[in-house]
Amino acid sequence: MATSTGRKKIALIGSGMIGGTLAHLAAKKEMGDIVLFDIAEGMPQGKALDLSQCGPVEGFDAKITGSNDYADIAGADVVIVTAGVPRKPGMSRDDLLGINLKVMKSVGEGIKNNCPDAFVICITNPLDAMVWALREFSGLPHNKVVGMAGVLDSARFATFLAWEFDCSVKDVNAFVLGGHGDTMVPVTSYTTINGIPVNDFAKIKGVSESRIDEIVDRTRKGGGEIVGLLGNGSAYYAPATSAIAMAEAYLGDQKRILPCASYVDGKYGLDGLYVGVPTVIGADGTEDVIEIELSDEEKSNLKVSTDAVEELLEACKGLDSSLA
Ligand code: LMR
Numbered sequence: 001m002a003t004s005t006g007r008k009k010i011a012l013i014g015s016g017m018i019g020g021t022l023a024h025l026a027a028k029k030e031m032g033d034i035v036l037f038d039i040a041e042g043m044p045q046g047k048a049l050d051l052s053q054c055g056p057v058e059g060f061d062a063k064i065t066g067s068n069d070y071a072d073i074a075g076a077d078v079v080i081v082t083a084g085v086p087r088k089p090g091m092s093r094d095d096l097l098g099i100n101l102k103v104m105k106s107v108g109e110g111i112k113n114n115c116p117d118a119f120v121i122c123i124t125n126p127l128d129a130m131v132w133a134l135r136e137f138s139g140l141p142h143n144k145v146v147g148m149a150g151v152l153d154s155a156r157f158a159t160f161l162a163w164e165f166d167c168s169v170k171d172v173n174a175f176v177l178g179g180h181g182d183t184m185v186p187v188t189s190y191t192t193i194n195g196i197p198v199n200d201f202a203k204i205k206g207v208s209e210s211r212i213d214e215i216v217d218r219t220r221k222g223g224g225e226i227v228g229l230l231g232n233g234s235a236y237y238a239p240a241t242s243a244i245a246m247a248e249a250y251l252g253d254q255k256r257i258l259p260c261a262s263y264v265d266g267k268y269g270l271d272g273l274y275v276g277v278p279t280v281i282g283a284d285g286t287e288d289v290i291e292i293e294l295s296d297e298e299k300s301n302l303k304v305s306t307d308a309v310e311e312l313l314e315a316c317k318g319l320d321s322s323l324a
Pocket of ligand 1: 086087093125180223224226227234239
């Protein structure tokens with residue numbers, strides 16, 4: 001137990017829109033005491049104070065503090081990293097590589113020095129490269145560092161399908177593999193509507209294949225759609241909800257099977273890459289990667305996506321010699 005109260009400790013690195021939303025969700029769920037960290041002075045303290053004052057209204061009991069000092073994340077059980085810069089309309093996530101790589105270096109060192117036993121969930125973009133770099137900079141074991149992407153991408157796919165079929169989103173089990181870029185791979189062959197394969201369900205409902213293809217395409221570009229609408233920032237509610245589901249799976253040893261950017265070494269023909277795959281999350285962090293059978297087309301789509309991630313890793317190595 002990390003706190004003097006015996007409660008779990010959740011450190012949130014970055015106190016922007018996602019950080020604040022994460023803190024609110026974690027507090028509402030009483031997941032533990034929360035440290036909101038940011039280099040911007042006053043910002044994490046102000047948000048922590050504001051959020052603390054929700055407690056009496058909402059009836060949650062969580063100590064929420066703000067800090068500019070990495071020492072305050074000492075002993076955290078879970079660290080969720082949102083630090084860095086979001087993209088603006090017209091930018092790709094990859095355009096953030098240089099600036100956010102530097103941020104991951106100081107975050108990684110802060111984690112290494114203060115909470116080397118934590119389970120670390122990275123949200124910063126470009127996600128697959130940043131989670132890899134964060135792992136390298138922090139030196140934590142691969143099973144304790146993971147990226148939040150597949151849960152979010154699958155939730156987007158599920159939402160669009162539920163709208164199309166006019167059915168409850170609770171009955172849609174959607175599934176997205178690969179990197180968290182526009183080449184991600186929504187996998188229709190493993191997507192079901194209450195157990196009915198989505199393509200069969202589409203036939204029953206008279207929805208054409210081309211309409212499903214449009215939904216797949218919208219899912220791939222789902223982050224950019226929100227960036228375009230917001231005008232100055234990127235999505236935060238669904239990314240935060242997704243990361244909280246992953247944190248709960250770890251803290252509760254739930255053994256959930258969630259699509260996450262996990263370290264894959266051997267499976268899917270990959271050689272030491274962080275990329276979105278079905279992952280068992282429990283008390284040991286990412287406990288297993290599930291390798292599913294893919295069609296030739298799905299395999300080749302996954303290859304395009306993982307090649308794009310590999311290219312980014314090479315770019316990271318070129319930008320920071322300690323990664324080479
Ligand atoms: C998302 O998918 O919402 C995030 O990766 C943010 C972004 O830039 O799209």
